[in-house]
Amino acid sequence: MALSAPNTSVPDDGRMLLRGFKRLLVLTGAGISAESGVPTFRGGGGAAVWRGMPFESLSSARMVQHDLPLVWEWFDYRRGIVAGCEPNAGHRAIADAQTSMLFDDLTLVTQNIDGLHLAAGSTDLIELHGNIHQARCLSCNFRQGLNEIDPTDRPPVCSECFDSMRPNVVLFGETLDDTLILSAYEKAAICDVCLVVGTSAVVYPANQIPVIAKRNGAVLIEVNPEETDLTPTCDHSIRGTACEILPRLFSSVTNQQHPAP
Ligand SMILES: NC(=O)c1ccc[n+]([C@@H]2O[C@H](COP(=O)([O-])OP(=O)(O)OC[C@H]3O[C@@H](n4cnc5c(N)ncnc54)[C@H](O)[C@@H]3O)[C@@H](O)[C@H]2O)c1
Ligand SMILES: [Zn+2]
Incomplete structure (x- = not known):
């Protein structure tokens, strides 16, 4: 038609x-x-590479399994970029x-x-x-605002089940x-x-x-x-x-x- x-x-x-x-x-x-x-994704803004790694690989389900502290470091950096935005x-x-x-x-x-x-x-x-200002438990899915979590507590520990938490964001390789x-x-x-x-x-x-x-x-x-x-x-x-x-x-x-x- x-x-x-x-x-x-x-x-x-x-x-x-x-x-x-x-x-x-x-x-x-x-x-x-x-x-x-x-920065927009396709609008030319934002870094495509951080510490020599493409961000598709840093922001991935695989990296959560492989190196969760690095994922937190990367997301803390990204959160710093949006922190000054109104x-x-x-x-x-x-x-x-x-x-x-x-x-x-x-x-x-x-x-x-x-x-x-x-x-x-x-x-x-x-x-x-998801939301870059929140963490989510790997086991029980409990969500918490990062403003309630000590910034040195990486990865944060879930207050419900004591497993580790990850950024509450949908990553590459996830649905x-x-x-x-x-x-x-x-x-x-x-x-x-x-x-x-x-x-x-x-x-x-x-x-x-x-x-x-x-x-x-x-x-x-x-x-x-x-x-x-x-x-x-x-x-x-x-x-x-x-x-x-x-x-x-x-x-x-x-x-x-x-x-x-
Ligand atoms: N702010 C964020 O949270 C953020 C930033 C970058 C990417 N992402 C993620 O990346 C993916 C990219 O998809 P997308 O379609 O959202 O973004 P995109 O970068 O693919 O597209 C951005 C669109 O916004 C338009 N645009 C640019 N400036 C504008 C303005 N001032 N007013 C209105 N429109 C404007 C562009 O022409 C373009 O069509 C999404 O999945 C998103 O989750 C999120
Ligand atoms: Zn939990």
Whole structure:
């Protein structure tokens, strides 16, 4: 079936695009954190090699088995990079829409591990790839914030079963938590608009979320300065950054609910 070309600019009424919808699913990727200073994966930022080792090998299930202290050293280094980064206007626009209940349902699904959505105050959040600020027990899966763990305690010891803990992040060679991806798919199947922000939409299985939403009749809107593999499928593909576009998109819904006297 031939696809009609998506609208690729913010139309004059672009700020009205989210008006009238009840169930919104937002999917974010590394691009939403770019304006906070977190390097994207394919955007040329970030080191591909650390201490002579490619990061695919450092961030791998194999390395957790082989050298867990080294994995911690690598993730402590990466956490240091994001430690100075603050949530930006894009993260905040989504969090504000959630806390002010602009929609009957606003589920946020992120592929990011940087924790910036939580820092912005997002509530209904699925972190598909985990969170770099948390540790997880190798045996019992108990999770704990690293702010509660002595930074010299590496690898940290689980307070529930005393086994070692690892970073709570999905690594190369690992699959996503079934419960998380299934609940994201369920929300995708029932949303009436799916907003995809700052992802190249190539990483499986997160890239199936907009596909499921579209197949079930949702309007698909993309916010990205570049064209992506998803662009031809979108109803609206908005060329711009998360900080430029998201506050405008959500402010129209705020105005709708609280019209000027
Ligand atoms: N912040 C993080 O936690 C982080 C950072 C890098 C990579 N990752 C991981 O790497 C994988 C990469 O997939 P991905 O699709 O998320 O990232 P990606 O690097 O493949 O793609 C980033 C996308 O963001 C777009 N972009 C760049 N600046 C933007 C901006 N200011 N506003 C909106 N969009 C912008 C780019 O055009 C690109 O399409 C994911 O699995 C993710 O877990 C996470
Ligand atoms: Zn444990």
